[in-house]
Amino acid sequence: MEGPVESARITPDLSSRSDALALKRISRRRVRVFLATFLIVLTAGLVWDFLRPPVYAARASLLTVAPPEVDQQNVEADVQHVAIQRQRLLGRPLLERVRQAMLEGNPGTNLPGVDELRTMLDVSPVPETNLVGMVARGGQPLFLSQLVNRWIEAYLETREEEVAALDARTVDVLDRQRQAMAKKIEEKRAEIDAFREANRILSTERDENQVLARLRGLNQSLNAANEEMVKAKAKLDSIHSAIARGEVVVPEGDKRSYAAMVRRAQELREQVAEMNRRYTKAYIKRDPSMKVIPEKLAKLEAKIARSGRKGQSFVLTTARQEFVAAKKTAGALQKQLDDFRAEASEFTARFGEYQAMQEDLGKMEELYREMEDRLVKVQVTNRAEYPQLKVVDWAYAPSEPEWPHYWRDAAMVAGASLLIAMLTVLLVDFLKPIPLASRAGQVGISIYPGAAALEQSEAMSPALGEDRQRALPRLNMRSLVPEEAVRLFEYADHGTRQLIALLLSGLTTKDICALSADDIDLQRCEVTLKATAGRQVRLAPDVVALFDRDGRPYLAWEGQDDFDAAEIDARLQLAALGAELERAEDVNAAALRMTYLLYLVRQGLQLGALPVVAGEVPAKIQLELAKFSP
Secondary structure (H helix, E strand, C coil): CCCCEEEEEECCCCCCHHHHHHHHHHHHHHHHHHHHHHHHHHHHHHHHHHCCCCEEEEEEEEECCCCCCCCCCCCCCCHHHHHHHHHHHCCHHHHHHHHHHHHHHCCCCCCCCHHHHHHHEEEEECCCCCEEEEEEEECCHHHHHHHHHHHHHHHHHHHHHHHHHHHHHHHHHHHHHHHHHHHHHHHHHHHHHHHHHHCCCCCCCHHHCHHHHHHHHHHHHHHHHHHHHHHHHHHHHHHHHHHHCCCCCCCHHHHHHHHHHHHHHHHHHHHHHHHHHHCCHHHHHHCHHHHHHHHHHHHHHHHHHHHHHHHHHHHHHHHHHHHHHHHHHHHHHHHHHHHHHHHHHHHHHHHHHHHHHHHHHHHHHHHHHHHHHHHHHHHHCCHHHCCCCEEEECCCCCCCCCECCHHHHHHHHHHHHHHHHHHHHHHHHHHCCCCHHHCCCCEEEEECCHHHCCCCCCCCCCCHHHHHHHHHHHHCCCCCCHHHHHHHHHHCCHHHHHHHHHHCCCCCHHHHHCCCHHHEECCCCEEEEHHHCCEEEECCHHHHHHHEECCEECCCCCCCCCCCHHHHHHHHHHHHHHHCCCCHHHCCHHHHHHHHHHHHHHCCCCHHHHHHHHCCCCHHHHHHHHHHCC
16 A cells, blocks of 8 residues: 555543543643743742842933024034034043042042943934933932933033133134235235226226227227218219119209209100191291290200219219218228227226226125124124023933833743743653553554555554464454555555555445545545445545545546445455455455454454444444454
């Protein structure tokens, strides 16, 4: 067989007197072990707890910066300042001062040294504030409160001395800086005045200086001359364009008379055209009044032509003269500007230097005013008369120790003692085995198939082989020795192995025939026997593996119509023949069941408990099995 069949547990209906006495002895031993362990551990724990010396803590709170005035905003938390003050509070110079003050206030007292005081004291900053907590721990409450208060007083005195020294030093430094700055300002002003006179700078305003004013005038004149030149050139170009288009160009003064002649000529042309339309040329030549009209027209046209040529020449000459004059004026101004530009550039550079010197002087005067303001504030604000820190809480003598928590630890000791006592009882029970004869509550039954099938310990019962010849004739039934059971299992097929495992687990042929795959619980390693009022039989994990196919229970014979008790016997006899067992024809379900019952009895199982483990057993068989009980 592969693996053991798991042990079954039964509860007999009746208990013998010896079993009851054994249980009482076990109970008394457990009580003795429990009480002894509990009392020893509890006593040792309470002695350790209440012999510990008490540790008291005197506490105080200190604000490391001056509180703000009523009309001022709250001071923001300065983490760096608080960290520095913590180091100073725990520094050796301050602790030496505290120790000296304690000696003066308590003469003749044996005080600890500075290093020991430092181990007793601690400073803990309050997050996001300028507040620090000061604490002293030790075994003397009154001494601790005095120590913390003297610690605070020494710190206050140290801060006051530092503030006074810092104020005096600050005033001296600021006054010297102010005097040095005043001297530099006077020197700077003298330098600026000399520079201004050397470079003919009349005013701090740029446009009020002569050189820059002249430069501005030349620029304006040049711009005006350039505009006149552009206008003259445009006028000349327009005259040329009009002449090119054949237009008549005359001076402004001659335009009215020229226009009158043009109108008169037009009128004469109209008269001549009217005469030519009404009269012939011969008639016109003979009539003196008409003859004179064409002559007048000819003279007038000649006059108009002469006037046009003369006016055009005059206008063109005048425009050319104006353009040349404007060009000469612009050139002269440009030459003057070019000649003066170097001088103006030099003056501009000097004026820029002058302005930069003025700005430097302004910055120096501003720094001087700031120094005067700081000096006045330091002199007015006498910080020596006002506290630079505040004691929020003074220390007082504690009435209760901070550590240890005697009663809480005593309760923990009691709980630990109880737990240790219970574990000790379990350990003693585990290390001291209980004889089988004294088990009144339950008996463990184990069947070991495979290489150790049905083997028994000599200390518990005799081997099956020792009583084989004596047991079988008495029972008149076939039973197997361990070697035969192993060979039978090895030569059996898978379905027959399932039958052997079930028969050696306490099932009857009736139970097996009524069994289905759904009655096997692979997870809980149990078989539910519906044929016998739902009796449950435990199976070992290795035995359960015989009935596992892809995680689902199965029976090799399930679904076969001819499967019955005779079929079971036939399969067992075929396996016995294959294993070449003696009296193979007698190997059947009854023989395997008798082997299982015989083993249970030889293990010490009471006869009345056989039906609980192996199902219904006839009384005559129980009577025969009683002969093999130890």
